[in-house]
Amino acid sequence: MDQKIKEAYDYAKEVYARVGVDVEKAVKDMDKIVLSLHCWQTDDVTGFENPDGELSGGIQATGNYPGKARTIEEVRQDLVKAASLIPGVHRINLHEIYGDFGGKFVDRDEVEPKHFESWMKWAKENNFKLDFNSTSFSHPKSGSLTLSNPDDEIRNFWIEHTKRCRRIAEEMGRYQGSPSVMNLWIHDGSKDTTVNRLRYRELLKESLDEIYSEKLEYVKDCIEAKLFGIGAESYTVGSYDFYLGYGAKNDKIVTLDTGHFHLTESIADKISALLLFTPEIMLHVSRPIRWDSDHVTTMNDDTLDLAKEIIRCDALDRVNIGLDYFDASINRIGAYVIGSRATQKCFLQALLEPTELLRQYEANGQLFERLATLEEAKNMPWNAVWDYYCALKNVPVGESYIKDIQQYEIDVTSKRQ
Numbered sequence: 278m279d280q281k282i283k284e285a286y287d288y289a290k291e292v293y294a295r296v297g298v299d300v301e302k303a304v305k306d307m308d309k310i311v312l313s314l315h316c317w318q319t320d321d322v323t324g325f326e327n328p329d330g331e332l333s334g335g336i337q338a339t340g341n342y343p344g345k346a347r348t349i350e351e352v353r354q355d356l357v358k359a360a361s362l363i364p365g366v367h368r369i370n371l372h373e374i375y376g377d378f379g380g381k382f383v384d385r386d387e388v389e390p391k392h393f394e395s396w397m398k399w400a401k402e403n404n405f406k407l408d409f410n411s412t413s414f415s416h417p418k419s420g421s422l423t424l425s426n427p428d429d430e431i432r433n434f435w436i437e438h439t440k441r442c443r444r445i446a447e448e449m450g451r452y453q454g455s456p457s458v459m460n461l462w463i464h465d466g467s468k469d470t471t472v473n474r475l476r477y478r479e480l481l482k483e484s485l486d487e488i489y490s491e492k493l494e495y496v497k498d499c500i501e502a503k504l505f506g507i508g509a510e511s512y513t514v515g516s517y518d519f520y521l522g523y524g525a526k527n528d529k530i531v532t533l534d535t536g537h538f539h540l541t542e543s544i545a546d547k548i549s550a551l552l553l554f555t556p557e558i559m560l561h562v563s564r565p566i567r568w569d570s571d572h573v574t575t576m577n578d579d580t581l582d583l584a585k586e587i588i589r590c591d592a593l594d595r596v597n598i599g600l601d602y603f604d605a606s607i608n609r610i611g612a613y614v615i616g617s618r619a620t621q622k623c624f625l626q627a628l629l630e631p632t633e634l635l636r637q638y639e640a641n642g643q644l645f646e647r648l649a650t651l652e653e654a655k656n657m658p659w660n661a662v663w664d665y666y667c668a669l670k671n672v673p674v675g676e677s678y679i680k681d682i683q684q685y686e687i688d689v690t691s692k693r694q
């Protein structure tokens with residue numbers, strides 16, 4: 278390892294020891310920060326069911342940066358490249374539309390574990406574990422209501438789809454010897470004043486009851502709420518209150534997508550409340566700009582606060598960390614690497630927080646001392662620890678990954694026309 282990196286790390290250990298922080302332990306604990314990399318940043322949420330179709334369901338990838346992945350091989354190649362620039366061992370999060378359908382049209386109510394066999398093998402070979410998502414959007418039957426649709430034919434179609442997705446996740450979990458996190462997000466909602474709010478929510482509740490009636494072993498079921506979508510501004514059937522209630526009552530994991538709340542709402546503050554009433558937490562770490570715009574995650578205050586709360590609650594073993602953004606305006610591999618490393622940096626700072634000292638101050642009513650320590654902690658040399666961690670894991674230190682991505686663009690993605 279570069280001598281300068283080691284020296285800076287040793288100095289950081291001294292600084293942190295003064296406030297009672299064990300830097301070596303923090304570095305070890307970084308291995309518990311397992312990210313679930315969302316496959317959909319590779320190709321702007323297109324998938325392989327209908328590669329020429331339009332993205333629907335109130336979400337949109339904006340931008341036209343060249344070089345998006347067009348095939349399953351390209352998606353995998355890009356994921357492997359991105360992962361090689363992110364320290365640690367991580368998971369891959371698939372959507373149903375990314376199945377290996379062999380060029381044939383497989384409808385959502387026909388999908389089977391066999392369509393994900395090649396993914397499972399690939400993941401094992403590349404030391405990834407897989408997570409999964411049912412896909413309600415970008416389909417002729419998506420409309421504005423799926424699992425909450427009063428039309429039985431459509432509702433049953435989506436129930437069947439979601440049940441099948443849970444079975445696929447079960448197969449993944451069994452195969453990899455680690456439960457697969459199976460996330461359910463549907464876009465159901467409406468653009469303008471809705472007068473039958475209760476009815477659609479009743480229907481969604483009934484659909485979920487039916488979907489979850491099948492007991493599985495290797496699946497962690499998650500339900501993801503949202504505030505609104507494009508074209509569904511007035512009413513979202515699966516609102517936060519709805520899923521929080523459902524999750525608390527039925528022992529389901531509530532997914533917190535950091536773009537799915539009012540912009541002044543603190544997602545960090547939800548952690549300690551959810552932990553008391555739901556089994557685990559799933560995160561979709563994102564960056565909303567003015568709305569749920571799915572910008573690339575950066576090391577901002579929101580993400581830092583979220584990471585700190587998780588560490589302060591000692592909840593790493595109950596929190597699943599997924600990323601969720603899709604920026605089509607910049608190099609997509611770069612987008613993964615920036616967002617993943619930013620999330621890791623936030624968790625590293627959280628692990629280096631002098632929490633014990635802060636708690637003592639708080640308990641003693643020494644609030645000046647608490648605030649002063651929080652402020653000083655911001656400029657303690659956590660970045661020296663980050664460089665050391667990257668060097669230790671044999672990934673590029675600092676901004677040096679930029680040239681790797683530029684080279685990959687020259688060699689690989691720029692040739693995709």
Ligand code: RNT
Nearest residue numbers: 317336410462534561601
């Ligand atoms: C949409 C949700 C959802 C999707 C993915 C593609 O607002 O955040 O998680 O981003 O399922």
Ligand code: ZN
Nearest residue numbers: 501534561601
């Ligand atoms: Zn999400």
